Amino acid sequence: MTGPDSHANSPLFLLVVLAGGVLFGFGLGFSHMVRPEVVLNFLQFSDLGLLFVMFGAAVVTGVTFAVVPRLGATAPLTGANYGRRLKSFDTNVVVGGAIFGVGWGLSGICPGAAYASLGVGNVPIIWALVGMFAGAYLQGRWRSYRAEAPEVAAGAD
Amino acid sequence: MVSELLDPSLYETLFPEGVTRYAVGGLFVGLGVVVIYLGTGIIAGASTFLESTLSYVSTQTRFQRYRFDRDWRVVFVLGIVLGGVIYAVGWQGGAFVTEVQWWRLLVGGFLVGVGTRIGKGCTSGHGVCGVGSASKTSIVGVVTFLAVAVGTAQLVMALGVMP
Numbered sequence: 477m478t479g480p481d482s483h484a485n486s487p488l489f490l491l492v493v494l495a496g497g498v499l500f501g502f503g504l505g506f507s508h509m510v511r512p513e514v515v516l517n518f519l520q521f522s523d524l525g526l527l528f529v530m531f532g533a534a535v536v537t538g539v540t541f542a543v544v545p546r547l548g549a550t551a552p553l554t555g556a557n558y559g560r561r562l563k564s565f566d567t568n569v570v571v572g573g574a575i576f577g578v579g580w581g582l583s584g585i586c587p588g589a590a591y592a593s594l595g596v597g598n599v600p601i602i603w604a605l606v607g608m609f610a611g612a613y614l615q616g617r618w619r620s621y622r623a624e625a626p627e628v629a630a631g632a633d
Numbered sequence: 634m635v636s637e638l639l640d641p642s643l644y645e646t647l648f649p650e651g652v653t654r655y656a657v658g659g660l661f662v663g664l665g666v667v668v669i670y671l672g673t674g675i676i677a678g679a680s681t682f683l684e685s686t687l688s689y690v691s692t693q694t695r696f697q698r699y700r701f702d703r704d705w706r707v708v709f710v711l712g713i714v715l716g717g718v719i720y721a722v723g724w725q726g727g728a729f730v731t732e733v734q735w736w737r738l739l740v741g742g743f744l745v746g747v748g749t750r751i752g753k754g755c756t757s758g759h760g761v762c763g764v765g766s767a768s769k770t771s772i773v774g775v776v777t778f779l780a781v782a783v784g785t786a787q788l789v790m791a792l793g794v795m796p
C-alpha cells in the first residue's frame with residue numbers, strides 16, 4: 477500500500493499511526509476483548525456483549541469509508557486516494573477463516589487483542605504471540621516455496 | 634425481537650455485564666482505524682504485522698513484499714500495546730493475567746497465525762475494516778471464522794477443558 481517513495485517514515489505519519497494504535501488498543505482493553513476468558517464466554521454464549529465491540533467498531537469505519545471517499549479529497553500525509561478494504565474472494569478466505577476460527581475458539585485471542593493484552597499486563601499472552609509468529613512464518617515459508625516451485629506444488633496438490 | 638430484548642431477565646442472561654463497556658470499547662477501536670485512515674488513506678488491520686515484521690529476519694518472498702510497510706506497522710502495534718497500558722493504569726487498576734492454559738494460547742495462537750494470513754484477514758482486518766467496507770469477501774470470512782470459533786469453543790467446553 478505504501479511504496480519506498482512514500483511519506484511512510486515522516487514523523488507526522490508515524491505520530492498519526494501511533495495515535496490510531498493507542499485508540500485501537502485502548503478500545504480493546506476497555507471492551508475486555510484482551511481477556512481470553514471474555515472471548516470464550518462470548519463464543520460459549522454466556523455473554524454476547526462482544527458483538528457490540530465488532531459491530532460498534534464496524535459502524536464507525538462503515539460510516540467513514542462510505543462518506544470520506546465521496547468528498548474527493550486525498551489523504552494529507554500520503555496523497556493517497558481514500559478507498560475501501562476490498563479483497564478478492566477465493567477458497568483461501570474460507571480455508572484460512574476456518575483455521576483462524578479453530579485457533580480463536582481454542583485460545584480466545586486474536587492478533588490485535590493479543591498486542592493490547594500485553595499492554596494490560598497479561599504476560600502469559602506471550603505464548604499466543606509466539607504461536608502467531610510461528611504460524612505466520614510456517615504458512616509464509618510454505619507459500620513462498622510453492623510460488624517459487626510451481627511444478628512441485630502442482631504435484632503436491 | 635425488540636420487546637424480547639427489553640425483557641430484563643433475558644437481557645440479564647444475554648448481557649450479564651451490560652453492553653456499555655463493549656460498545657464504548659468498539660467505538661474506540663473504530664476511531665483508531667479512522668484516525669489512521671483520515672491521515673494516510675491506509676486501512677490498517679492488526680495481523681499483517683506478523684508477516685511484515687518477519688521480513689526483518691527472513692528473506693522469504695512472502696514476507697519481503699511487506700518490507701515497505703514494516704516500520705509503520707511496528708509503530709502501530711507499539712501504539713496498540715501503549716493503549717492497553719493506558720487502560721490498565723487508568724481504569725483496570727493493575728495487571729490482568731489470564732488463567733487460560735498456556736498450551737491453549739500457544740496452539741490456538743499458532744492456528745490464528747496460519748489462518749489469518751491464508752484467510753486474508755483477522756478480527757480487525759475482516760471484522761472491523763472489511764465489514765465496514767461492505768466487502769463480501771470479509772463478510773464471508775467473518776461468518777466462517779465466527780461459526781468455526783463458536784463450534785470449537787463449545788467443543789472445548791464440552792470436553793471439560795477448563796479454563
